[in-house]
Amino acid sequence: MKALIAPSLLSSNFAKLGEEALSIIEKGADWLHMDVMDGHFVNNLTIGAPVIRSLRQFIGEKPYLDCHLMVSDPLKWVDDFAKAGASMITFHLEAVTNIDTIINKIKEHNIEVGISIKPNTDVDLLIPYLDKIDMALVMTVEPGFGGQKFMQNMMPKVSKIRKLKPNLNIQVDGGLSLETIEIAARAGANVIVAGSAVFKSENPQKVISGLREITEKFMKQEN
Numbered sequence: 001m002k003a004l005i006a007p008s009l010l011s012s013n014f015a016k017l018g019e020e021a022l023s024i025i026e027k028g029a030d031w032l033h034m035d036v037m038d039g040h041f042v043n044n045l046t047i048g049a050p051v052i053r054s055l056r057q058f059i060g061e062k063p064y065l066d067c068h069l070m071v072s073d074p075l076k077w078v079d080d081f082a083k084a085g086a087s088m089i090t091f092h093l094e095a096v097t098n099i100d101t102i103i104n105k106i107k108e109h110n111i112e113v114g115i116s117i118k119p120n121t122d123v124d125l126l127i128p129y130l131d132k133i134d135m136a137l138v139m140t141v142e143p144g145f146g147g148q149k150f151m152q153n154m155m156p157k158v159s160k161i162r163k164l165k166p167n168l169n170i171q172v173d174g175g176l177s178l179e180t181i182e183i184a185a186r187a188g189a190n191v192i193v194a195g196s197a198v199f200k201s202e203n204p205q206k207v208i209s210g211l212r213e214i215t216e217k218f219m220k221q222e223n
C-alpha cells in the first residue's frame, strides 16, 4: 500500500483541462481525480465520458484517471467511462441496488473498482463488499461541490475500514488540506483527494508533497 495524492480537477481550469492535468502530474500528483456529477444524484453538473475520452487522448495512456461517479444510475455509464479510458470507476453505494452486478461489470473491463459512501451512510453497509473492491471512498463532505469544510466526524468510518483491511486503499475526499490531512492520515486514509487546497495554492507542488509526507508518516506508524 502506498500514499497516493489525487488532486481533484474539479478545482482546475476546465478550459485547459489537458494542460492542467499534465502540469499537476509534473508537480507530483499520483492520480487525477475526476468528479462526474449528473445534476440528479448531486445538485451540480460537471463532466461525462466524452471529456474523459478527450483527456485520455491528450495525456496518453499512463496517467491514472480516478473517476468518482456521483450519478444516479452508475451501471448505465460503466461501459462509456471504461471505453473512454477510466483507470478506476468509483460509484456511490447509495445509487445502486445490485452492488455485485456493477462491481462485476467494472471488473470485466479490467479496470479498478471503488465504492463511495456519503456522510450520512452507515459504514457497515460497505463492509460486505470490501473483499471485492480495490478502494473504499469515505466522503468527508456532502458530495456536489469543491471547497467545503472537512468533516472530521467521518474518521471513525475510516478507522473501522482500516482495522478490517490493513492493505486496502482508503480514499478520503472533501476538504483535505495541509491543515486537515493529519486527522485523515491518523485514521488510516492513504489515498488523498484534494481539489481547492492544491489548485488554489500558489505552490501546488509543495501542497502535494506535504500531503504525501504526512500521509506516509502515519502509515509507517501503523506498521
Ligand SMILES: O=C(CO)[C@H](O)[C@H](O)COP(=O)(O)O
Residues within 6 Å of the ligand: 008, 010, 011, 033, 035, 068, 070, 141, 142, 143, 144, 145, 146, 147, 148, 173, 174, 175, 176, 193, 194, 195, 196, 197
Ligand atoms: O467529490 C468531490 C465533491 O463532491 C470533490 O472531489 C471534492 O470536493 C474535492 O474538492 P475539495 O478538495 O476542494 O473539497
Ligand SMILES: [Fe+2]
Residues within 6 Å of the ligand: 008, 033, 034, 035, 068, 173, 193
Ligand atoms: Fe470526488
